[in-house]
Amino acid sequence: MITRYESPIVEVVCRVIVPFVQVFALYVITHGHYGPGGGFQGGVILAASFLLLRLCLGGELAHQKLPPRLAIALGAFGVLLYGLTGLVPMMAGGQYLDYGHLPIPGVSGAELRYVGILIVEIGIAFGVLGIMVGIFDNLVERQS
Amino acid sequence: MKWLSLFILGLVMALLIYAETDLPDRGDPEAPANQHVSPLYLERTVEDTHTPNAVTSVLADYRGYDTLGETVVIFTAGIACVLILMRRRSDDNQIRKPNS
Amino acid sequence: MIWQIDFYLLVILIITAVVALEIRDLLASVALLTGYSFFMALLFAQMGSVDVAFTEAALGAGVTGVFLVCALFFLERRSAD
Amino acid sequence: MTYLPILIPVPLLLFAFIGTLAGLWRRSLAYGAALLGTAISLGVATAGLVVVLSEGNLHHFLGGWDPPWGIEYVLDPLSAFMAMLVTFIGLVVLIYSRQSLLHELPERVVPLYVLKLLLLAGLTGIAVTGDLFNLYVFLEIASLAAYALMAVGGRQSAMAAFRYVVLGTIGGTFYLLGVGFIYFSTGTLNMADAAQRLPALYESRAIMAAVAFIVLGLGLKMALFPLHVWLPDAYTYAPSAVAGLIAPIMTKVFAYALVRMFLTVFQPDYFRVTLPVTDIIGWLSAAGIVIASILAIAQRDLRRMLAYSSVAQVAYIGLGIGLANPLGMIGALLHILNHAFMKACLFLIAGGIRFRTGLVDIPLFAGFGRLMPWTMAAFTMAALSMVGIPPACGFFSKWYLVLAGLDAGNWVFVAVILISSLLNAVYFFRVLEQVYIRPLREGVAEEQVREPPAEMLAPILVLAAGIIILGIINVVIVTQVLYPVTEPLR
Amino acid sequence: MILEAFTDRYVYFMTVALLIIGLYGMLGKRNLLKKLIGMIVFQTAVFLFFIEGATKFFIENGTKLRGSVPVIDPQLGTDPALYVNPLPHVLILTAIVVSVATTGVALALLLTIHRGYQSLDEKVILERMRQ
Numbered sequence: 001m002i003t004r005y006e007s008p009i010v011e012v013v014c015r016v017i018v019p020f021v022q023v024f025a026l027y028v029i030t031h032g033h034y035g036p037g038g039g040f041q042g043g044v045i046l047a048a049s050f051l052l053l054r055l056c057l058g059g060e061l062a063h064q065k066l067p068p069r070l071a072i073a074l075g076a077f078g079v080l081l082y083g084l085t086g087l088v089p090m091m092a093g094g095q096y097l098d099y100g101h102l103p104i105p106g107v108s109g110a111e112l113r114y115v116g117i118l119i120v121e122i123g124i125a126f127g128v129l130g131i132m133v134g135i136f137d138n139l140v141e142r143q144s
Numbered sequence: 145m146k147w148l149s150l151f152i153l154g155l156v157m158a159l160l161i162y163a164e165t166d167l168p169d170r171g172d173p174e175a176p177a178n179q180h181v182s183p184l185y186l187e188r189t190v191e192d193t194h195t196p197n198a199v200t201s202v203l204a205d206y207r208g209y210d211t212l213g214e215t216v217v218i219f220t221a222g223i224a225c226v227l228i229l230m231r232r233r234s235d236d237n238q239i240r241k242p243n244s
Numbered sequence: 245m246i247w248q249i250d251f252y253l254l255v256i257l258i259i260t261a262v263v264a265l266e267i268r269d270l271l272a273s274v275a276l277l278t279g280y281s282f283f284m285a286l287l288f289a290q291m292g293s294v295d296v297a298f299t300e301a302a303l304g305a306g307v308t309g310v311f312l313v314c315a316l317f318f319l320e321r322r323s324a325d
Numbered sequence: 326m327t328y329l330p331i332l333i334p335v336p337l338l339l340f341a342f343i344g345t346l347a348g349l350w351r352r353s354l355a356y357g358a359a360l361l362g363t364a365i366s367l368g369v370a371t372a373g374l375v376v377v378l379s380e381g382n383l384h385h386f387l388g389g390w391d392p393p394w395g396i397e398y399v400l401d402p403l404s405a406f407m408a409m410l411v412t413f414i415g416l417v418v419l420i421y422s423r424q425s426l427l428h429e430l431p432e433r434v435v436p437l438y439v440l441k442l443l444l445l446a447g448l449t450g451i452a453v454t455g456d457l458f459n460l461y462v463f464l465e466i467a468s469l470a471a472y473a474l475m476a477v478g479g480r481q482s483a484m485a486a487f488r489y490v491v492l493g494t495i496g497g498t499f500y501l502l503g504v505g506f507i508y509f510s511t512g513t514l515n516m517a518d519a520a521q522r523l524p525a526l527y528e529s530r531a532i533m534a535a536v537a538f539i540v541l542g543l544g545l546k547m548a549l550f551p552l553h554v555w556l557p558d559a560y561t562y563a564p565s566a567v568a569g570l571i572a573p574i575m576t577k578v579f580a581y582a583l584v585r586m587f588l589t590v591f592q593p594d595y596f597r598v599t600l601p602v603t604d605i606i607g608w609l610s611a612a613g614i615v616i617a618s619i620l621a622i623a624q625r626d627l628r629r630m631l632a633y634s635s636v637a638q639v640a641y642i643g644l645g646i647g648l649a650n651p652l653g654m655i656g657a658l659l660h661i662l663n664h665a666f667m668k669a670c671l672f673l674i675a676g677g678i679r680f681r682t683g684l685v686d687i688p689l690f691a692g693f694g695r696l697m698p699w700t701m702a703a704f705t706m707a708a709l710s711m712v713g714i715p716p717a718c719g720f721f722s723k724w725y726l727v728l729a730g731l732d733a734g735n736w737v738f739v740a741v742i743l744i745s746s747l748l749n750a751v752y753f754f755r756v757l758e759q760v761y762i763r764p765l766r767e768g769v770a771e772e773q774v775r776e777p778p779a780e781m782l783a784p785i786l787v788l789a790a791g792i793i794i795l796g797i798i799n800v801v802i803v804t805q806v807l808y809p810v811t812e813p814l815r
Numbered sequence: 816m817i818l819e820a821f822t823d824r825y826v827y828f829m830t831v832a833l834l835i836i837g838l839y840g841m842l843g844k845r846n847l848l849k850k851l852i853g854m855i856v857f858q859t860a861v862f863l864f865f866i867e868g869a870t871k872f873f874i875e876n877g878t879k880l881r882g883s884v885p886v887i888d889p890q891l892g893t894d895p896a897l898y899v900n901p902l903p904h905v906l907i908l909t910a911i912v913v914s915v916a917t918t919g920v921a922l923a924l925l926l927t928i929h930r931g932y933q934s935l936d937e938k939v940i941l942e943r944m945r946q
Contacts, residue, residue, distance in 0.1 A: 033195040034293035035886060038203065040912065044302040051310055051512055072222065077218045080342040082212055087335065096331045098207045098389035099188040117204040120211070127215045131222035132307055135919045138225040139926065140314050147844035159497045163534030164827045167509055171872035171881070173896050176522075178871055180512030181393050182902045183895035194923060196887040198901040199295045199908070207905055209387040213450070213462035214909040216338060220443050220466055221916030223345065226472030227436035228483070228923040234916050261833055261856045265840045270848055277852050284859055286902040292899040293866050294884050296907050303915045304859070314846070315922045317931050323846040324936050458906055465913045472920055480931025481944050487924045494854055494917055502861050502908060508903070509868045576927055 002140055004058030014056035021049040033117065039124030043078075047124065047132035054136065068141065071133040078126025085119050121141045253287045271313070278309035298305050329373040330385040330453045331400035333408050334463075336365040337446035341439050359419055359438040363445060367412040370449070374405040378805060379515045384455075392455070393518045399455035403510055403658070407452040407581050410662055411574050413443040414669050421673055421784040422566030424777075428680055429479060430566050433490070437474070443569060444470035448578045457504045457514045457590070459583060464500065464546070467578070468493050471571055475563040482562035489555040496545030496552075506531045516590050527595055536595075539586055547579035547605065547642050550613025553636045560632035565676025568628065571788035572635055573669035577661045577811045580642045582663045583692020587646065593814050598647045611741045613640035618748035622755075625686050627675050631668065632750060634711070637745065641726065644738060651811040654769030656725030658807050663710070663718040663795060670707040670788035674700055677777035677785060682769065687756055690767030696774040699782060701760055703789035708753035710792045713746045718795035725803075826867050833860035845937045847928065851921050858914040862907045869903035871896070 005011070007034030025045035032038030050071075054062040066074075099116025100109070107115055121128040157188050168175035195201040205212050257280060264276035281304035287295035340362025348355035377383060377400055385398040400408075401727065419441065426434050447467025476486035479515055508514055510531045511522040526532050541552075548556040556576075560568050583685050587596050587603075596602040614637050621633035638660070645657025677694070677700055694701045710717030723742055730739035767772060776782055795802070840853020843933055871882035873896050885901040888892055925935070932940045 032200045033197055035197060036199075036298045036884075038200050038295070040908065041295075041298045041302050044299075044307055047240065048302070048306055048310075051307070055310075069349055072226065073346060075219055076342045076345040079215050080339065080346070082152045082215055083335065083339050083342060086208075089341070090328060090331075095385060095389045096328075096335065096387050097212070098387075099205065100389060105181060109322065110192055112150055113192060113205055117195060117200065120204045120208065121200075124211070124215055128218055131218050134222045135225045135923075136311065138229045139311060139919075139922060146843070149839070151841065152924040153835055153839055156838060157831060159534055159537055160827070160834065161832045163506060163531045164675035164824070164831065165354045166530035167506070167827070167868075167933055170824065170826065170867065173871055173873060175509070176896075177868060178512070178900055180522075180891065181514075182512070182900045184394060186898050188887065188891050189872075190893065197295075198885040198887065198898070199293075199904050202901050202905045203295075203485055203908060205388060206387075206394055206457075207396055210462055210905070210909055211467060212338075212457055212914045213459065216341075216443065216446070217462065217466055217469060217913050217916045219342070220440070220473075221919045222470045223439050223443070224469055224920045226921045227433055227440060227473050228476050228920070228927055229833045230433050230436070242504045246885060250826060254826065256827065258832055258836065264843065264852055265836065265849060265856070267889060267916055270846070270855055273849070273852060275855070277855060280856065281859070284863065289864070290864050291870055292884050293869060293904045293907070295888075296862070296866060296904050296911070299908055299911050300859075300862075304855075306848045308855070308915055308918055310920060311922055312848075315926060319848065319935060323849060325845050395897075458909075461910060462913070465917075469916060469920055472924070476924055476927065480928065483924050484940055484944055487847060487921065487928060490917065490921050490924060491850055491854065493836070494858070495841065498861050502864070505861070505865055505868065505903075508906075514902075561934040707897060780891055 002054060002059050003018045004061070005056055011057050014052055018049050018053055022046060025049065029121055030118070032121055033114065039121035040128055042121075043125035043128030044132060050129070050133050051136055053055055054140075056069070059141065066133060068134065068137040071137065073128045073130070075127050075130025078123045078130060081123035081126065082120055085116065096112065113120070247294065249290055250287065251282055253290065256283050268323050268325075270316055270319070270323050272311040272314060273323070274309065276306045277312070281305035281308065327383055327385050328559050329369060329376060330378060330383055330400040331387065332369045332447045333366055333373065333412070333453055334450040335451065336362045338370070338551065339440050340365075340768060341442040341740065344439050344442060345435070348439065352435055355435040355438040358674070359442050360416075363412055363416045363419055364780065366445070366449065367409065367416050370405060370409040370412050374402070374409050374806075377402055377405045377574060377674050392515045396459050397455040397515060397517070398453050399517075400453055402806045403581070403585075404452045406579065406662075406806050408449045410665055411445060411448045411452065411578065414574050414665055415441070417784045417787055418566065418570040418626065418669060418673070419471060421569065421676075421781050424780050425566040425676055425680055426564070429566070433477065436646060437477070437567075440470045440474050444474065444570070444575075448574060451578050451582055457507065457516060457519065461501050463495065464579075464582070465497055467575070468497060468546070471575055473569045475559050476674050477567070478562045479566045481558070485555070485558035485562050486709045489559050490551075492545055492555045496542040497562065498542070498815055499538045500542030502537040503542060505533035506538070510535070516585075520590050520592075524655070526765070527599060533600060536600060536602060537589065540583065540606070543579050543586070544584045544606075547576045548639050549582065550609045550617070550636065550640050553613070553617070553639070556630060556636055557565065557632040560631045560635065561626060562625065565628075565672065565679055569669055569672040569676055572672050573665040576635070576639050577642070577665055580646075580657075584646060584654070588810070588813050589653075593649060595642065597811055603614070603647045603649040603719060605647075606643050607649075607738065610640040610643030610647055610669050611738055613637065614644065614741055614745045616743050618752070622748065624750045625688065627678075627685055627687050627690070627756070628672070630687070631671050631675060634662055635668060636754070637669065637749075641722070641742075643731065644741070645726055648735065648738065650729055650732055650815065651808075651814045652725050652732055653729035654811045654814055655803055655807045656722050656729055658810065659725060659799065660722035662802070663722050663792075666788055666791050666795060667707045667710050667719060670703060670785060671711075673781070673785050673788065674707070677781050680777050680781065681775055682773050684769070687759060689766055689769060691759045691763035693774055694761040696765075699776055703785045704760070705757060706789045706792055710759060710796070712750045716796050717792050718799060719792075721799045736805070757808050827864070828866045829914060830860055833863065836860075847925055847935045847937060847940075850937075851918065851925065854921070855914065855918060858910070862910055865903040865907045865910075869900040871899050873897060
């Protein structure tokens with residue numbers, strides 16, 4: 001169990017920084033189409049923001065923001081989102097992971113592939129976020 | 145043991161240097177790796193996927209299944225950590241009394 | 245072209261790798277490893293693969309470092325070799 | 326129809342995620358998810374084998390991109406055969422493992438089932454993929470799941486698993502390096518495409534190094550003789566339901582990957598004539614069969630004896646690959662199948678005995694034959710098969726290997742197979758003697774020595790029956806499935 | 816001329832050196848955490864080998880220029896010769912994640928081993944294991 005770090009400076013800086021880190025992570029996830037970045041990097045940065053919270057505020061407070069069980073569930077949900085995004089086009093007559101056959105009204109062709117990539121990146125980001133936080137929790141919390 | 149690992153290291157090093165003298169020149173635009181598959185990704189990424197970043201489009205679309213595998217690898221590692229570090233009631237290797 | 249940047253980065257990489265493996269204090273070793281990952285990220289960026297550099301900086305130098313230091317907190321800090 | 330290849334690993338993956346989510350809510354649901362996923366996958370693999378045998382190979386282009394640009398899944402008779410074997414053994418061991426895990430590790434059943442599904446998904450992915458790098462990804466999924474599964478048997482198993490992590494990572498990274506050499510020389514990652522472009526580059530030193538690294542890497546993963554150092558400890562200390570799953574199929578799938586490299590990616594003559602790869606594998610395996618069999622005789626612990634016997638049996642497969650003629654390849658592939666059944670049966674029996682009595686040392690098993698008649702009958706069946714007594718399936722793969730040795734004029738290999746059969750007989754009849762002839766030991770409570778519960782006994786008996794059935798129908802398997810596979814060798 | 820050959824190949828040799836250092840750490844070091852660090856160095860060296868292979872040079876006005884980042888720039892157009900090869904980057908992204916995953920599992924194992932044996936020295940652990 002990590003204990004809270006008894007320093008107001010650390011706590012205030014952490015509380016101020018974390019929202020900006022998270023916003024930057026969202027930017028990285030969605031901007032992956034046009035520049036460096038994408039699901040992995042954004043997910044890792046999101047995870048890093050939660051790790052920072054856990055390190056600075058201690059277990060009890062930080063677990064309110066993201067409980068350990070929810071982290072694992074989020075990881076499973078993210079990967080499941082990816083897997084199902086692959087499976088849905090097969091029902092519509094395409095191949096596995098063929099975003100061109102995603103049943104989303106209003107978009108088609110290259111636009112549809114763009115949307116498909118975005119969905120997949122979000123799935124990756126959730127997966128990486130959840131699992132990284134989960135690994136950290138297990139490494140730290142389970143020690144007797 | 146020390147000598148064996150040194151021998152292995154020497155062997156691997158010799159093999160690598162032997163092989164790398166025969167790879168295509170560094171950065172040669174005529175090299176097979178730059179001629180065969182990858183040019184098409186760069187030419188068609190905008191047209192096919194509206195994504196200027198070729199790495200993203202290859203990662204998530206052309207070779208999307210690898211990325212699914214990669215996410216599964218991360219997932220596996222997470223579940224593996226849960227499994228390994230879960231505290232057990234009976235400590236260590238003691239086999240509990242057979243149930244009867 | 246500036247091949248010297250690659251060269252200096254590679255020399256730094258080799259030095260950090262060797263020192264990280266040889267130093268007896270494991271915390272210093274882990275710190276050097278994160279430094280190694282960071283220089284590796286710089287080298288990747290210099291070679292034109294920004295995505296990989298980004299990932300290496302976030303995963304290799306960031307999260308792996310946190311994991312290693314946190315694990316080291318429960319382990320012993322000295323190493324025999 | 327072209328959906329069949331992808332539908333083999335995907336149910337396993339999806340049910341792994343669903344099992345995690347369901348298991349967080351209610352623990353017992355994970356078992357149902359595991360069972361359902363494996364059953365679906367087994368059904369698809371069976372259908373795939375039937376379709377492939379009647380209609381020819383199936384190709385699935387993932388993401389709708391044509392092969393050299395996208396990833397391709399190929400279902401040919403060999404890969405369908407492997408996928409079916411993996412999922413079948415997986416299903417049988419899963420049924421067995423419910424009681425066993427509730428007894429050994431009741432708190433951790435959810436991650437255990439999820440990791441078993443992921444392990445099976447990784448192995449089936451290796452079986453059906455047609456892409457060099459995709460093979461690496463699935464190899465790592467299977468390896469990571471196996472590291473974790475092997476580590477939960479106590480503190481010795483954690484250390485054994487750590488050594489496996491170190492050596493396994495060297496193996497995986499060497500494979501990746503080999504793929505890198507191939508990619509930079511040919512520009513492609515697709516197996517079929519690489520096979521077309523490689524013959525022009527056979528003189529290249531980079532390709533030779535690629536072969537060396539790929540064979541080294543896969544050899545480390547499949548525990549080919551001098552690279553087997555991680556295996557005995559890992560199998561000995563793993564929980565019995567895990568050893569029963571990993572021992573029969575894990576090393577075999579990597580052997581299959583090596584066969585695929587040998588037959589599909591490179592032309593067989595490259596391994597046989599240009600580079601002496603098969604000769605090296607063959608002679609090392611021949612040494613490994615004898616040494617590992619002798620080491621198996623020296624063990625007291627039944628699980629450790631089976632682990633060394635696994636090293637020897639993997640070396641049989643290596644011997645078949647090393648002979649590099651059609652009969653040898655048939656022998657090796659048939660041995661993959663037979664050994665999976667035999668070793669699964671033996672490890673499950675070892676787990677069953679441990680479940681009831683907590684004993685693992687062979688001398689303490691004295692007199693069990695009377696008290697556990699069905700289990701010991703199955704053990705006798707598997708032991709006879711390992712030795713190579715005709716009605717059981719183990720005889721036939723050895724028969725093909727001997728024929729192949731005679732065909733190649735390699736008398737040493739023939740002698741090694743015959744000698745090793747004797748050694749197998751020594752270490753198995755030692756157990757049988759204790760079990761059937763000696764009286765019950767003092768200190769072993771007689772009322773504890775009973776048949777394991779029906780849920781554990783049924784898989785053992787199914788596998789024991791499978792040994793006989795495979796022995797009877799081996800002609801069908803060889804002519805229908807394996808004989809066409811060896812076409813490139815002829 | 817020698818300098819030319821050197822600048823052409825030296826990165827490969829440096830990569831080989833890194834790879835050997837990592838392999839030495841994995842095989843030669845007794846401390847388990849050192850083995851893990853050697854593993855990371857070893858894997859990263861292989862990544863460097865791939866990224867190195869992805870670079871592309873092109874000649875413009877007689878000078879040798881390095882290919883640009885593989886993000887299609889409307890001003891440069893879609894001529895593949897101007898950009899570095901994106902495929903190895905994708906492979907290495909996957910491989911980096913695999914490496915981090917392996918590190919996580921290995922660390923979990925290390926904590927379990929330390930809980931069981933109170934040591935990280937391979938020799939000590941193997942002695943206590945045989946008892």
